[in-house]
Amino acid sequence: MNHGVTAVVGANWGDEGKGKLTDILAERADYVVRYQGGNNAGHTIINASGKFALHMLPSGVFHPGVVNVIGPGVALNVPGLLQELAALQERGVPEPKLCISDRAQIVLPYHLQFDALEEERLGKHSFGSTKSGIAPFYADKYAKLGVQVADLYHPQRLLARLEASLTAKNVLLEHLYGGQPKLDAAALAEELAAWGKRIRPYVCNTTKLLHEAWRQGRHIVVEGQLGALRDPDHGIYPFSTSSSTLAGFAAVGAGLPPQAIGRIIAVAKAYSSCVGSGPFVTELHGAEAEELRRRGGDAGEYGAKTGRPRRMGWFDAVATRYGVMVQGANEVALSLLDVLGYLEHIPVCVAYDVDGVATTDFPPAPLLDRAKPVYEQLPGWRCDISGVRDFAALPAEAQSYVRFVEEQIGVPVKWIGVGPRRDDMIVR
Known part of the structure; x- marks a missing residue:
């Protein structure tokens, strides 16, 4: 019997703890698949080998039997991938089984350059990009100016693809970005051909590979990057990423039939x-924000990719209910419950006040700008729960908090994270 594909996706803004859950599920998986995004976000995993932040590699790389797949929907940063592989080996992690789609497209050096130049040009109106080249990459992809992995092995085609892309870019470099040096297609083609040689052992038809695995009833886990509120269609536009962060896109970005995805786990903090x-409606400031940031996660709330301090807020049931809905989740993982153990009372945002009218629907960006949180106060448990492994053994107040969240979002909370490590998890 085919049990379908499990999708692990984010219910919020990203950084929810998807990497840890994927790592746990990978123990019994045959394949772990990245299906969208690039190395613009990080999945933090803590295990017996240490603490790792994966940006390009799938989160199954710590399990020797797992085949890790980078699907055609991924923005492939080749130098970033090679650096991550080398870093794993330096720390004693066995070389993972890795397959890269020959249809995946390449993040090119000039994508990073244009990302940084545009953020600088926008100044205070910038989008807070990680400057990983993602927006310029996807702009080229959908303008049909991208370079696929397969192109790396056909020199004349590769050169022609680059020449087609650089015509307009050199005009922008000269006239929009203050006389930047022009890009040379021939030199770039040579550099990319060298990348192609480095990744050649991993390149294959991953779509055929995964279809065959699915038909054979193999256990496949697909992991999303960022969260529902960063989706370009359903998220907070234009403060979104450039590829769909939803489980529904996993079929496209991984190359699987839509009906294959039977289990969707949305992760929320x-x-x-x-x-x-x-x-960010529930955003905290000052000492209150700094205290939550300092206590959050293994080493505080700082971006795995950028190191930037994360903006902090209380649990937003309005945003999370919406995120879980658009993900189509049939179960939820609630991470980092242990972090809240220092609080006597815990605020939960149950509605928004928009121009004096209360709503429990998540509105588009123009109304979000004017939304104020409506809080309900829940009693805290004021103790360390990081050693608890059974839901019934949690303090009554912690159980009540989980049940309240579950009631607010309308989907069962099956997983409860009580610490940063692989085994710091309660399964209901």
Whole structure:
């Protein structure tokens, strides 16, 4: 019997703890698949080998039997990938089984350059980009100016693809970005061909590979990057990423049939955090924010990719209910519940006040700018729960908090994170 594909996705702004859950599920998986985004975000994993922040590699790389797949929907940063592979080996992690789609497209050096130049040009109106080249990459992809992995092995085609892309870019470099040096297609083609040789052992038809695995009933886990509120169609536009962060896109970005995805786990934090610009209704400031940031996670709430301090807030049931809905989640993982153990009372945002009218619907960006949180106060448990492994053994107040969140979002909370490590998890 085919049990389908499990999708692990974010219910909020990203940084929810998807990497840890994927790492746990990977123990019994045959394949772990990245299906969108690039190395513009990080999945933090803590295990017996130490603490790791993965940006390009799938989160199954710590399990020797797992085949890790980078699907055609991924923005492939080749130098970043090679650096991560080398870093794993330096720390004693066995070389993972890795397959890269021959249809995946490449993040090119000039994508990073244009990302940084545009953020600088926008100044205070910038989007808080990680400057990983993601927006310019996807702009080229959908303008049909991208370079696929397969192109790296056909020199004339590769050169022609680059020449087509650089015509307009050199005009922008000269006239929009203050006389930057022009890009040379031939030199770039040579550099990319060298990248192609380095990754050649991993390149294959991953779509055929995954279809066959699915038909054979193999256990496949697909992991999303960022969260529902960063989706370009359903998130907080334009403060979004450039590829769909939803489980529904996993079929496209991984190359699987839509009906294959039978289990969708949306991950949400027990409080809120956000990296980057845009509306954030429950945002805290000053000492209150700094205290939550300092206590959050293994080493505080700082971006795995950028190191930037995350913006902090209380749990937002309005945003999370919406995120869980658009993900189509049939179960939720609530991470970092232990972090809240210092509080006597815990605020939960149950509605928004928009121009004096209360709503429990998550509005588009223009109304979010004017939204104020409506809080309900829940009693705290005021103790360390990091050693608890059974829901019934949690303090009554912690159980009540989980049940309240579950009631607010309308989807069962099956997983409860009580610490940063792999085994710091309660399964209900």
